[in-house]
Amino acid sequence: xxxxxxxxxxxxxxxxxxxxxxxxxxxxxxxxxxxxxxxxxxxxxxxxxxxxxxxxxxxxxxxxxxxxxxxxxxxxxxxxxxxxxxxxxxxxxxxxxxxxxxxxxxxxxxxxxxxxxxxxxxxxxxxxxxxxxxxxxxxxxxxxxxxxxxxxxxxxxxxxxxxxxxxxxxxxxxxxxxxxxxxxxxxxxxxxxxxxxxxxxxxxxxxxxxxxxxxxxxxxxxxxxxxxxxxxxxxxxxxxxxxxxxxxxxxxxxxxxxxxxxxxxxxxxxxxxxxxxxxxxxxxxxxxxxxxxxxxxxxxxxxxxxxxxxxxxxxxxxxxxxxxxxxxxxxxxxxxxxxxxxxxxxxxxxxxxxxxxxxxxxxxxxxxxxxxxxxxxxxxxxxxxxxxxxxxxxxxxxxxxxxxxxxxxxxxxxxxxxxxxxxxxxxxxxxxxxxxxxxxxxxxxxxxxxxxxxxxxxxxxxxxxxxxxxxxxxxxxxxxxxxxxxxxxxxx
Amino acid sequence: xxxxxxxxxxxxxxxxxxxxxxxxxxxxxxxxxxxxxxxxxxxxxxxxxxxxxxxxxxxxxxxxxxxxxxxxxxxxxxxxxxxxxxxxxxxxxxxxxxxxxxxxxxxxxxxxxxxxxxxxxxxxxx
Numbered sequence: 001x002x003x004x005x006x007x008x009x010x011x012x013x014x015x016x017x018x019x020x021x022x023x024x025x026x027x028x029x030x031x032x033x034x035x036x037x038x039x040x041x042x043x044x045x046x047x048x049x050x051x052x053x054x055x056x057x058x059x060x061x062x063x064x065x066x067x068x069x070x071x072x073x074x075x076x077x078x079x080x081x082x083x084x085x086x087x088x089x090x091x092x093x094x095x096x097x098x099x100x101x102x103x104x105x106x107x108x109x110x111x112x113x114x115x116x117x118x119x120x121x122x123x124x125x126x127x128x129x130x131x132x133x134x135x136x137x138x139x140x141x142x143x144x145x146x147x148x149x150x151x152x153x154x155x156x157x158x159x160x161x162x163x164x165x166x167x168x169x170x171x172x173x174x175x176x177x178x179x180x181x182x183x184x185x186x187x188x189x190x191x192x193x194x195x196x197x198x199x200x201x202x203x204x205x206x207x208x209x210x211x212x213x214x215x216x217x218x219x220x221x222x223x224x225x226x227x228x229x230x231x232x233x234x235x236x237x238x239x240x241x242x243x244x245x246x247x248x249x250x251x252x253x254x255x256x257x258x259x260x261x262x263x264x265x266x267x268x269x270x271x272x273x274x275x276x277x278x279x280x281x282x283x284x285x286x287x288x289x290x291x292x293x294x295x296x297x298x299x300x301x302x303x304x305x306x307x308x309x310x311x312x313x314x315x316x317x318x319x320x321x322x323x324x325x326x327x328x329x330x331x332x333x334x335x336x337x338x339x340x341x342x343x344x345x346x347x348x349x350x351x352x353x354x355x356x357x358x359x360x361x362x363x364x365x366x367x368x369x370x371x372x373x374x375x376x377x378x379x380x381x382x383x384x385x386x387x388x389x390x391x392x393x394x395x396x397x398x399x400x401x402x403x404x405x406x407x408x409x410x411x412x413x414x415x416x417x418x419x420x421x422x423x424x425x426x427x428x429x430x431x432x433x434x435x436x437x438x439x440x441x442x443x444x445x446x447x448x449x450x451x452x453x454x455x456x457x458x459x460x461x462x463x464x465x466x467x468x469x470x471x472x473x474x475x476x477x478x479x480x481x482x483x484x485x486x487x488x489x490x491x492x
Numbered sequence: 493x494x495x496x497x498x499x500x501x502x503x504x505x506x507x508x509x510x511x512x513x514x515x516x517x518x519x520x521x522x523x524x525x526x527x528x529x530x531x532x533x534x535x536x537x538x539x540x541x542x543x544x545x546x547x548x549x550x551x552x553x554x555x556x557x558x559x560x561x562x563x564x565x566x567x568x569x570x571x572x573x574x575x576x577x578x579x580x581x582x583x584x585x586x587x588x589x590x591x592x593x594x595x596x597x598x599x600x601x602x603x604x605x606x607x608x609x610x611x612x613x614x615x616x617x618x
Contacts, residue, residue, distance in 0.1 A: 068572075133576055133579075136580075136583075137579060137583065140583045140586070140587070144586055144587065144590055147590055147594070148590065151594055151597065156598075156601035156602065157614055159594055159597050159598045159601055160598060160610055160614070162594055163529065163591070163594045163595065163598060166587070166590060166591050166594065167523060167532060167536060167591075170536055170540070170587050170591075171520070171523065171536070171539070174539055174540050174543055177543055177580065178516075178543055178546060181543065181546050181547050181550070182546075184547075184550070184573075185550040190576075
């Protein structure tokens with residue numbers, strides 16, 4: 001049984017989705033989601049333990065040799081990503097029942113959970129597979145289901161947001177598949193490890209450069225790198241709360257993983273960062289993301305949209321870490337990937353609870369809500385402090401690594417910019433705090449009470465995690481450092 | 493002159509790649525340039541379809557036959573690209589189906605499928 005864990009990681013949510021679609025009724029569909037989420041968490045934890053004990057796991061699907069078949073390859077990097085995705089799913093599951101019940105029409109709740117589990121299976125699949133084309137298929141599996149998830153939002157603007165995401169996402173995935181096709185014609189294989197092996201002989205050909213360009217831009221669309229982030233704010237703002245929490249915490253993170261896998265493991269840091277001018281391009285875009293998105297966030301009237309723009313900025317920090325291509329920089333990027341997933345899950349989940357009680361998420365709706373929902377708002381507050389990077393929270397750890405990494409390569413100005421950008425974060429978070437804690441309650445907020453216990457516990461759990469990972473950094477920073485070392489060593 | 497003929501010959505012998513690139517670029521152009529949501533999807537579909545050709549061209553061997561083992565033949569086309577593209581076609585059809593379903597819902601909600609009119613109605617152009 002245990003040797004089939006890599007396959008079960010993907011198959012369990014896929015079958016869960018099928019079951020949820022068959023039962024249709026809200027309560028059993030939710031129960032299936034809970035069971036599946038816990039199962040994938042257990043599987044991913046077991047995989048991580050095995051990887052730590054025995055090293056890389058290579059699973060040959062259907063017993064076919066990797067040269068012709070699909071290989072699932074779990075090393076420390078994707079074991080961490082799998083754990084992150086499944087842990088987020090497991091925390092969301094108890095929260096989901098009431099939130100979905102209040103936001104999605106009853107006859108569609110079964111479909112909602114079905115799509116949710118398909119998205120989960122797709123994201124886990126991208127993370128676990130060691131096959132370039134299989135990754136494309138999972139990319140589309142997760143994307144198509146997330147378009148459906150977003151479109152289930154109550155606002156009609158959710159439909160347009162889903163449509164725009166579909167256009168951008170499909171262009172991104174098609175760019176990726178063009179790049180993979182060119183790599184395939186040059187190397188004759190789709191296995192990431194074998195591509196990496198054979199690429200050394202054909203590295204300087206134009207086809208490989210074009211492949212790199214297509215894959216770079218394609219995945220950048222998916223991870224919402226700054227000028228390609230156009231789809232993200234509306235998609236997050238108008239999706240049902242549960243979908244927002246899930247997508248914000250996992251979808252872009254898995255895309256970043258795929259990006260790192262291609263850049264570091266397949267093409268190799270020496271080729272991408274030393275021979276080509278990728279570092280200046282990526283650093284410029286990342287800094288533009290950090291400052292541009294934070295500035296736009298300050299002027300939003302919808303709170304979910306504000307934090308969605310903040311996500312674009314935070315992705316900038318992660319790509320900044322990747323762009324530095326040193327062990328410290330990459331550690332900073334990966335640790336921020338983990339921390340930001342937890343922080344944003346906490347914030348969006350808290351906002352979901354507010355939406356559940358108040359029925360709106362504009363600044364005017366939630367004025368003075370802090371007095372009515374003190375526990376929820378304190379949890380969001382702690383997560384926001386972590387977003388700024390206050391010492392003692394998870395956000396501080398990642399920014400610390402990033403600043404140290406920039407000073408290491410001699411770019412002290414970059415460290416200065418990172419600190420400066422935290423001030424911008426203070427601006428928009430401060431605006432949120434002021435509205436929530438110091439204003440007179442709006443009529444909608446005046447009657448609101450704390451959300452039910454089953455929603456409150458996941459929110460508090462995530463907020464506590466952001467503090468815990470700011471003090472005990474072994475699981476996040478320690479693991480991220482090992483993952484960074486593994487990535488820089490490459491698959492060769 | 494002979495060089496020019498040779499260049500022309502080189503270009504013409506890769507005519508399948510030229511068709512691929514032409515379809516790719518025109519598909520992407522339609523997606524960007526059109527405001528009508530159905531036309532955008534048609535462009536997107538064209539763009540995806542061009543990738544099928546990219547893969548299939550790579551799998552074709554001149555004089556090769558279908559990859560079914562038969563003692564009468566020795567040269568076969570590479571089957572793997574065909575299998576991959578079979579998957580990609582399914583993905584393409586699914587994308588188009590989801591996209592069209594969304595357009596139907598948008599038409600119900602807004603009464604139009606022109607992007608400009610929709611943004612005007614929402615008045616929150618991002």
